Amino acid sequence: MDRPPPSKSRTARKKNEFISIRRQLGKGHNAVVYLVDYNTDPVPRAMKKIPRNNKRTENLNRLRANNPLRAASSAGIPRTTDGPSAVVDRRGTEEAKIRREIAIMKKCDHPNIIKFFAFVDDKMDANICLIMEYMEGGELQWQTAEGNKPYLTLDQTRRVMRDVVLGLQYLHEQGIIHRDIKPSNIMWTADRTHVKIGDFGVAHFVQARGPRPVGAPADDDYNFDGESDLLPRHAGTPAFLAPEITPGFSPSTSTTALPLSSTSPSQPASSAERVGPSVDLWALGVTLFGMLFGSIPFSPDEEATHAGQVAAEASLYRVIREEPWAIPQGVTTVCANAVPIEDAKSKVKKDWRGKEKEKEKAGSGNARQVLELMGGLLEKDVSRRWEIEKIKSVPWLLYDIQRRDEWQAATTPRITVSATDEKYAILEPKVKWNFRLGLGRRFSNLFRSGTERDREREAAGEGPVRSAPSGLPRRKGKERARERDPGRKRDGGVSRQKSRARSVDTARVTPPLPAPPPVVKPDPAASSSRTLPVRMLRGAGEKDPRRGFFRWGSSPPPVPTPSTAVPTPTTSTSPSTSFVIDEAVVGMKKTRLGRGIVLDAAAPLGRYSADVLARHGADPYSTEGRASTGGSAGGSEDWSGEGDMYAAGKGMIVGAVSVASPVSARMGLDPDDDEEEHDPYEYEYDSAEDEDDAEEDERGDGRGQVYDHTSSGESDEEQGGAPIEFRGARKRTEPTNHAPDADADET
Numbered sequence: 039m040d041r042p043p044p045s046k047s048r049t050a051r052k053k054n055e056f057i058s059i060r061r062q063l064g065k066g067h068n069a070v071v072y073l074v075d076y077n078t079d080p081v082p083r084a085m086k087k088i089p090r091n092n093k094r095t096e097n098l099n100r101l102r103a104n105n106p107l108r109a110a111s112s113a114g115i116p117r118t119t120d121g122p123s124a125v126v127d128r129r130g131t132e133e134a135k136i137r138r139e140i141a142i143m144k145k146c147d148h149p150n151i152i153k154f155f156a157f158v159d160d161k162m163d164a165n166i167c168l169i170m171e172y173m174e175g176g177e178l179q180w181q182t183a184e185g186n187k188p189y190l191t192l193d194q195t196r197r198v199m200r201d202v203v204l205g206l207q208y209l210h211e212q213g214i215i216h217r218d219i220k221p222s223n224i225m226w227t228a229d230r231t232h233v234k235i236g237d238f239g240v241a242h243f244v245q246a247r248g249p250r251p252v253g254a255p256a257d258d259d260y261n262f263d264g265e266s267d268l269l270p271r272h273a274g275t276p277a278f279l280a281p282e283i284t285p286g287f288s289p290s291t292s293t294t295a296l297p298l299s300s301t302s303p304s305q306p307a308s309s310a311e312r313v314g315p316s317v318d319l320w321a322l323g324v325t326l327f328g329m330l331f332g333s334i335p336f337s338p339d340e341e342a343t344h345a346g347q348v349a350a351e352a353s354l355y356r357v358i359r360e361e362p363w364a365i366p367q368g369v370t371t372v373c374a375n376a377v378p379i380e381d382a383k384s385k386v387k388k389d390w391r392g393k394e395k396e397k398e399k400a401g402s403g404n405a406r407q408v409l410e411l412m413g414g415l416l417e418k419d420v421s422r423r424w425e426i427e428k429i430k431s432v433p434w435l436l437y438d439i440q441r442r443d444e445w446q447a448a449t450t451p452r453i454t455v456s457a458t459d460e461k462y463a464i465l466e467p468k469v470k471w472n473f474r475l476g477l478g479r480r481f482s483n484l485f486r487s488g489t490e491r492d493r494e495r496e497a498a499g500e501g502p503v504r505s506a507p508s509g510l511p512r513r514k515g516k517e518r519a520r521e522r523d524p525g526r527k528r529d530g531g532v533s534r535q536k537s538r539a540r541s542v543d544t545a546r547v548t549p550p551l552p553a554p555p556p557v558v559k560p561d562p563a564a565s566s567s568r569t570l571p572v573r574m575l576r577g578a579g580e581k582d583p584r585r586g587f588f589r590w591g592s593s594p595p596p597v598p599t600p601s602t603a604v605p606t607p608t609t610s611t612s613p614s615t616s617f618v619i620d621e622a623v624v625g626m627k628k629t630r631l632g633r634g635i636v637l638d639a640a641a642p643l644g645r646y647s648a649d650v651l652a653r654h655g656a657d658p659y660s661t662e663g664r665a666s667t668g669g670s671a672g673g674s675e676d677w678s679g680e681g682d683m684y685a686a687g688k689g690m691i692v693g694a695v696s697v698a699s700p701v702s703a704r705m706g707l708d709p710d711d712d713e714e715e716h717d718p719y720e721y722e723y724d725s726a727e728d729e730d731d732a733e734e735d736e737r738g739d740g741r742g743q744v745y746d747h748t749s750s751g752e753s754d755e756e757q758g759g760a761p762i763e764f765r766g767a768r769k770r771t772e773p774t775n776h777a778p779d780a781d782a783d784e785t
């Protein structure tokens with residue numbers, strides 16, 4: 039599929055986000071990772087899709103079901119509002135703080151850190167997505183395929199350690215604790231010369247998804263401790279957890295000092311307070327152990343292993359807290375090249391003069407130094423655990439570094455993030471259907487009668503609404519575009535600015551238009567049928583779930599007469615109040631690409647869609663049924679505040695409605711947010727028609743595009759043949775009480 043050319047944002051803060059999935063890269067316990075094209079980046083990126091409601095969240099919710107305070111919903115990164123209703127996440131982190139951390143993560147730039155580009159928190163979707171650097175070299179393999187044997191040589195191990203230490207140092211200097219250091223989060227570059235740390239912050243943000251009401255205890259159950267944490271976790275992998283954050287840890291009975299705890303001695307520190315940079319260094323110690331011996335240092339008791347998962351995990355945590363690490367029984371060497379542990383020194387090679395070879399002196403084969411380093415990392419007492427500075431002074435690690443002092447002393451200044459960075463840290467995209475019709479805008483106005491809109495505008499002293507000047511028959515976008523610029527090519531995606539610039543240029547050379555034909559007075563009957571037109575969009579070509587596309591229905595069903603099947607919306611000034619949205623289901627999973635929004639709407643839309651759906655054999659009031667049969671026909675271009683929504687029916691879009699606040703509220707959005715707050719982004723206009731939309735909008739009357747839905751001259755192929763792409767692009771919000779397109783005068 040051709041990617042659209044880059045769009046030009048009008049201001050620095052107005053961005054368009056483009057994500058196009060190429061293929062799946064892999065699957066983890068909770069996430070699926072895809073290779074994607076992101077914006078105009080010249081190289082592909084990796085997109086990690088993490089479900090909000092993974093098994094762990096479900097288990098947690100089940101466990102908390104009896105405690106309403108603890109019943110964490112999963113409505114996305116919580117939004118902070120002023121006053122007592124402010125929500126915080128399970129870690130007690132307010133949204134502002136989360137935004138700040140994400141903004142910092144996006145600014146992180148280090149050769150040993152996988153570059154993080156975007157955090158996509160789409161509340162209409164069941165997943166959060168992270169866009170990051172694609173690491174072609176794959177995960178760090180530390181164990182042979184047969185298991186329990188080291189895979190890397192000691193030299194390779196040093197290289198990995200050096201890179202990870204530098205990466206961790208950088209993260210810690212930025213105030214970021216990784217929380218999930220382990221081999222699978224360390225990845226090779228394409229040439230396999232370096233490794234980078236990935237997934238930083240992910241654990242934290244995944245945990246942070248569920249809001250906790252203010253006032254609910256920020257107890258360990260929301261963090262690491264408690265029964266629930268004996269279930270598989272995402273934030274932190276059990277075998278890599280530092281003792282101080284294992285469930286069941288008690289500072290009073292443990293010798294582990296907690297320098298990071300800010301809690302008074304009478305009050306035990308919660309596990310959140312115990313999470314400091316040293317948890318990453320412990321995890322690095324476990325990783326080092328894995329690279330040296332091909333196994334992990336702490337395992338549950340044999341007995342507990344057979345007693346079920348909960349018992350096994352509990353046993354593992356006890357072992358981590360209480361038992362020292364030990365070289366596996368019978369093992370006398372480290373790494374794949376079998377460097378002997380005991381007589382590593384004696385194996386130092388000598389040159390012909392009897393001198394130790396420089397390489398050996400520097401500790402290349404010195405397993406003892408490595409073991410000492412590992413001991414420093416696997417120190418149960420946090421206050422005695424080695425810190426980065428000390429780790430960087432281990433001769434084994436310093437081997438072959440030319441300017442050691444410089445290397446050791448190198449630090450990075452703290453990243454600063456602006457308020458704007460924080461504000462736009464989290465992307466809240468929508469699917470932008472990449473075909474040539476500005477569907478959302480067009481559908482948004484279909485449910486208001488032309489006469490009603492005229493009345494509104496007249497009441498506002500704006501006179502009758504016209505989409506085409508002085509009664510000219512409406513020309514379709516393509517025609518208009520050709521008239522303006524006969525020589526132009528259909529390039530599938532030109533930015534609004536370009537389009538505007540061109541229209542200015544061509545205005546100078548384009549001859550005046552022929553005299554307009556006589557004004558045709560709208561026929562009231564025709565006009566009323568247009569007020570709620572039925573245009574069916576059928577899903578087609580959905581063989582590849584990521585590359586589905588639509589066509590216009592070749593035989594749209596008859597339009598129900600407004601007097602019977604299609605009642606006129608009752609409120610004219612605020613269409614949203616006309617519709618009661620009972621249910622909105624994100625159909626992303628079912629529809630895969632097109633996030634079908636299923637509106638089980640009562641009142642006009644309800645009856646209308648019921649009527650239409652009934653004709654097509656769908657059960658209009660079964661949200662479930664519609665969701666599951668929605669195909670890829672649903673979509674939303676705007677669901678924040680007022681906006682456009684489609685109801686997805688059996689492979690078709692049956693309608694649209696300006697979304698009422700009930701839905702906004704259900705989605706955790708604040709419908710009172712102002713436009714600036716919600717809509718920092720704009721549509722990217724991909725097509726000739728969309729350019730026209732843009733230009734029409736820029737007439738300044740705020741009416742947007744008028745869509746001639748009753749007389750499309752384009753073939754099905756032309757209309758719907760273009761593939762859909764997964765794309766997030768914020769839509770410009772139109773005022774709630776704007777007078778929409780005047781369909782009445784367009785024919």
Ligand SMILES: Nc1ncnc2c1ncn2[C@@H]1O[C@H](COP(=O)(O)OP(=O)(O)OP(=O)(O)O)[C@@H](O)[C@H]1O
Pocket residue numbers: 063064065066067068069070071084086152170171172173174176177222225236237272
């Ligand atoms: N940036 C990336 N570039 C290339 N491949 C990646 C990238 N990130 C992850 N992958 C691959 O995607 C797969 C799944 O990712 P990952 O293991 O991180 O998922 P996860 O569910 O978060 O992990 P875990 O199972 O540890 O909880 C892995 O095979 C990994 O190699």
